[in-house]
Amino acid sequence: SAVISQKPSRDICQRGTSLTIQCQVDSQVTMMFWYRQQPGQSLTLIATANQGSEATYESGFVIDKFPISRPNLTFSTLTVSNMSPEDSSIYLCSVVVGRYEQYFGPGTRLTVT
C-alpha cells in the first residue's frame, strides 16, 4: 500500500491567483497522477506526473493552466493557475503500487471566489 498526504487540505482563493498543491508519498513510486473532482461529480484525470520528464496531460487539460512538477520519486506538485470559479474542485493525487492498486491522497478542496 501507500500513504499519501496533500497540502493544503483546503483553501479559498481569489480569481486570477494561483495555488500550488503538494503531494507526498511514503515510498518511491514511478507514476503519480492528478485528478480533479468537480462538485457532485466523478473524478477526471488531469495528468500523469513522470519523474525526470514532462507531465503527460489528458485531453482538455494544458500545462499552462495546470503546471506539474515531479522532482523526485516521492513528491509532486500541481499548480492551478489564473484561477476562476470553475476551478473550484477537489484535487487528488494518486499513485499506483504494483500493477493493480491505485491509492489516493485525501484531496485538496479548492474554492475560488
Add this chain to the structure above:
Amino acid sequence: AQSVTQLGSHVSVSEGALVLLRCNYSSSVPPYLFWYVQYPNQGLQLLLKYTSAATLVKGINGFEAEFKKSETSFHLTKPSAHMSDAAEYFCAVGSLQGAQKLVFGQGTRLTINP
C-alpha cells in the same frame, strides 16, 4: 475507449438489507475493474479489484463484486448494510497497464436508513 456506467446516482437501503450497486463497463480489451469508496471529506479507498483471476472478488468491509463478461457488468454487493457503509461509491475501469489511468463512473451515493 473505455467507459463505465453506474446505474443509479443515489441508492437508499435499510440497515441490515442487501446492498446492490450497479456498474456496467465498456472496454475494447479485457478489463481491469475496481470499486472505490469515498467517505465525506476524504479521499478514495480501494474496496476491491478484478484482475482476470476469479470472477467473484471479495473486498474489504464485507463487500464483494462479480465480473460477468456476458453482461459487461461488475456489480457491488453486501449482504447486510451497516450505517457505516453510507458513502459515495465509484466503479472504475483500468487500462492495459492495470490500475493506471482509471476511468471512473459517475458514482453512487449510498444512504443507509436506520
